[in-house]
Amino acid sequence: MPCPALPDGFDFTDPDVLHHRVPLPEFAALRRAEPVCWIAQPAGLAGFQDEGYWAVTRHADVRYVSTHPEIFSSSLNTAIIRFNEHIERDAIDAQRLIMLNMDPPEHTRVRQIVQRGFTPRAIRALEDRLRARAHAIVQGTLAHPGPFDFVTQVACELPLQAIAELIGVPQEDRAKIFDWSNKMIAYDDPEYAITEEVGAESATELIAYAMNMAADRKQCPAKDIVTTLVAAEGEGNLASDEFGFFVLMLSVAGNETTRNAITHGMHAFLTHPDQWDLYKRERPATTAEEIVRWATPVVSFQRTATQDTELGGKQIRKGDRVGLFYSSANHDPEVFDAPDVFDITRDPNPHLGFGGGGPHYCLGKSLAVLEIDLIFHAIADAMPDIRPADDPRRLRSAWINGVKELRVSAR
Secondary structure, eight states: OOOTTSOTTOOTTOHHHHHHOOOHHHHHHHHHHOSEEEEEOOTTTTSSSSSEEEEEOSHHHHHHHHTOTTTEESSSSOSOSOOOTTOOHHHHHHGGGSGGGOOTTHHHHHHHHHGGGGSHHHHHHHHHHHHHHHHHHHHHHTTSOSOEEHIIIIITHHHHHHHHHHHTOOGGGHHHHHHHHHHHHOTTOTTTTOOHHHHHHHHHHHHHHHHHHHHHHHHSOOSSHHHHHHTSSSSOOOOHHHHHHHHHHHHIIIIIHHHHHHHHHHHHHHHOHHHHHHHHHHOOTTHHHHHHHHHOSBOEEEEEESSOEEETTEEEOTTOEEEEEHHHHTTOTTTSSSTTSOOTTOOSOOOOBTBSSGGGSOTTHHHHHHHHHHHHHHHHHHOTTOEESSOOEEOOOSSBOOEEEOEEEOO
């Protein structure tokens, strides 16, 4: 049955929707009328041979699904809610090797190993170097007068350099990581003319690059995270292929998402000058969390029901796909006062921009918050009068709230 709260045929995962906007009015309509709603799709459209998915739009329901992996699996159909319609099922199943698409206990084993690289001590050890890099990135844009693209010259650089610092990728190779990760997630955007095959080739190249790093560290251990994860003494290390898939996930989760959070944050400041003035004056510690809530770079992931269950008054059948719409949850008025207001002093701020809790809560949250804080401190210091030069150009995607270009002027 079509949902009466939505226009006939409306699908939140249609890449043409996110190409133009985040569908916040439609999310609000569902939260009020039918917070768990069946969205019909033709079989095969999203890469799955079923008839659609359940859209989960309330904060409480997204949290519930996220924290009950025994009922809602990340592995059965992966966490990606929509693939290209031409993808083969074998290609979907292969993605279960990525931690994002695992369930406990395998997910628990891999996460316990990987989180060694994200301890508070490990993140603190990066802070001074990343602060210097943030200032160098921003200062570099001032060398060329006139408008510039904030995405490529500012927003993408610190996440890439942070990944390079974290796992020991030479800085001169960061452009390769940027290119590979872009190709892996841009298959819905015709401007990039990226096919599933090109995306798969990019994933293979990135995995091979990481596996070679792992092999090198096993032969010649160093004081870096690669050695910690694959070559340290004792039990519980990642195999080389597991490390390869970890780096693949990190290149998207740690690069694409943080880059888009920074870009959306800058655009929010440019369109809310009172908040930019407040930030320059007071630098609230709550800023990064509000930027992530406001941006919600990952609009949605999915789970698959492992058994018949009930959610939001609806009967979910075993095998049904369930879409977790974080953008909707982060605008739920039952949780947030004035959710449509960009407020960098918002506190508390229990947003779900890093996931809804549970086993898949973002491992790199502390690093992402640090990067956002550092880059906006640097921007406020070096280019306090930054202003828009054109409207942002959005990525055409089924599940990423992405910006391809944001032209600004710093003088």
